Amino acid sequence: MASIKDVAAQAGVSVATVSRVLNSHPSVSPDARGRVLAAVDALGYRPNAVARSLRTDQTRTLGLVISDVLNPYFTALARSVEEEARALGYSVIIGNADERPEQQDQHVRTLLDRRIDGLLVSPADGDSPLLLEVARTGTPMVFVDRWMPGVDVPVVRADGQRAIQDLVAHLYALGHRRLAIIAGPAATTTGDERVEAFREAMRTHGLALPDAYIGQGDFQADSGRRATEHFLSLPEPPEIVFAADNLMALGALDAIRAHGLRVPEDIGLAAFDDIPWFVHTGPPITAIAQPTGDLGRAAVRALVDVIEGRPPQSVTLPARLVVRSSCGEPAGEPIPNRSDRRSNL
Amino acid sequence: MASIKDVAAQAGVSVATVSRVLNSHPSVSPDARGRVLAAVDALGYRPNAVARSLRTDQTRTLGLVISDVLNPYFTALARSVEEEARALGYSVIIGNADERPEQQDQHVRTLLDRRIDGLLVSPADGDSPLLLEVARTGTPMVFVDRWMPGVDVPVVRADGQRAIQDLVAHLYALGHRRLAIIAGPAATTTGDERVEAFREAMRTHGLALPDAYIGQGDFQADSGRRATEHFLSLPEPPEIVFAADNLMALGALDAIRAHGLRVPEDIGLAAFDDIPWFVHTGPPITAIAQPTGDLGRAAVRALVDVIEGRPPQSVTLPARLVVRSSCGEPAGEPIPNRSDRRSNL
DNA sequence: ATCATCCGTGTAATCGATTCCACGGCGCAG
């Protein structure tokens, strides 16, 4: 592969001049510029980004470490992150932590070794001394979706509190009183928060959230299945199961079906995270939609602000309730149209 | 950030010795090794992958360019690719082409600039002189899922022909005779192949595939919707719609619902690609499952074979029919269990 | 005792870019 030396030789100038042309440095004669450009073209020369990075100490690459690539919520997030990054001239390397802290740390280390300019993380369950260290040493970093308390880093996330209030109000209005929740891991911020918001919302309606109605999940489908089976085995099962993410909702649906029960007649179901498929399940599922696209874009902008030395901003965007029929809403699902299906992208 | 010089100074040896310790070169005394390791530890030193890459001319990074990250099929593929690559000591940079050739080429160019060791591509619609050029210049490359005829590069893909025969036999046995297909873009190999396999399978049952029953799609949900609407507007609509990928099936389902029709009573639906949600749609959808995990692993192995100078192998794995109830199968969906839901991962 | 080997180590070249500094030539002002 042609290097800058080959171009210089071909154009009859020094490498310094070639470099100046490539970086549109002003003091190059039109004549030299022309010859260099011709040589670049003739040789099909492309600058070696590795060499450039070594010299300039910047890779124009962002690292994104997410908890689970198979989760459509994170997929959508990754997509918008990549788009915004590309628009700003950055590439993105995605690492999949699969909800495992060690794997998360392994990715972070590899990304650091590659000298990425900044790190976007949605931390997995458990605390990570490594991330703390990274934040301390000044590597540009931004948390997205989830965050770690006590680490002084901008956070970009959706606030579900208001939407959860709306959900509980909706359920209450439909006559439901026994509401259960399948929580995420307590150690993730999103895990905790959603339970607290749910409990608080119930309290405003004079309802209690008994411990038996709090299932411990891990954001994976299986845990939703198990938690739901436990609910169903109770002497007095809940009327509604609210899953704190879309995969656990999927598991809950499995469990309900396995018991030969119908949604919403026998038991209702709602989920945090809206995904395109929720329109097509039988029945369509009431969910809380996060503005995934905006989250991804805001996260990248915040990170690039840190990288380029501007003051970054934490951002919190509101999530919103999307009512469908899985909790017993009398109205059927309206004809799905494009904007509805894509509401969370 | 500490460099190899700092480590050398701290350990009282030369950088060469440090490098030898780091690369477990045999001729280093235990004493020196100990001091170096201690210095590495004390300084929290991590080798700069950028500098290493410049010198060794290898990045231990693979590029993966896929057509659509939001498509669960590709997400699953990406996941298995990343896992296998990591197991072999490679990182993966994913580029999302969004089914647009220019965007695909842009990603390929960026990846090449970053001197990735090899490229895994699922080419988008349309031919790309760039990819041809890349193949010609000897950059290690492997096609996965889709490929470009005439480009001499290993191909890792699933063969759906047999599964499509099974599908048509299944439909025929259920009494269906008017079968329609929503095809992918003709310029993608998977687009073409699936139509031909379908046509051929119908022929063996003495059925013809009229042009009116071939819808032109682009692997996106919207095109599935449009094609289905067209089918439904025909004087004699088909009894079954077979979508050549999961997103177009989703669109088809939308269109069918929008017309107030029921699946499978009024019209049947089947899809190429099996995804977890097909178990949960109303009704569960009969689909052709590709061995995504095996495909991803095989693709990485083939690519690494090319990179490391071993003779690579093209791989074709069989897809298989998963019968559910969306085409009128009398039997209900069995209780979904873990292994069933994950059948395609 | 002498010489060839081998082992551990350091010096320095190298990868492909960017960029500081110096230098020659030209234009313009004094």
Place this chain on the structure above:
DNA sequence: CTGCGCCGTGGAATCGATTACACGGATGAT
């Protein structure tokens, strides 16, 4: 005519690693 400054250019240092080569000392064979 002389001198100052600017412009375009090239030489060379530099980024952080790897690795060929050289070298000194110890070991073993003769």
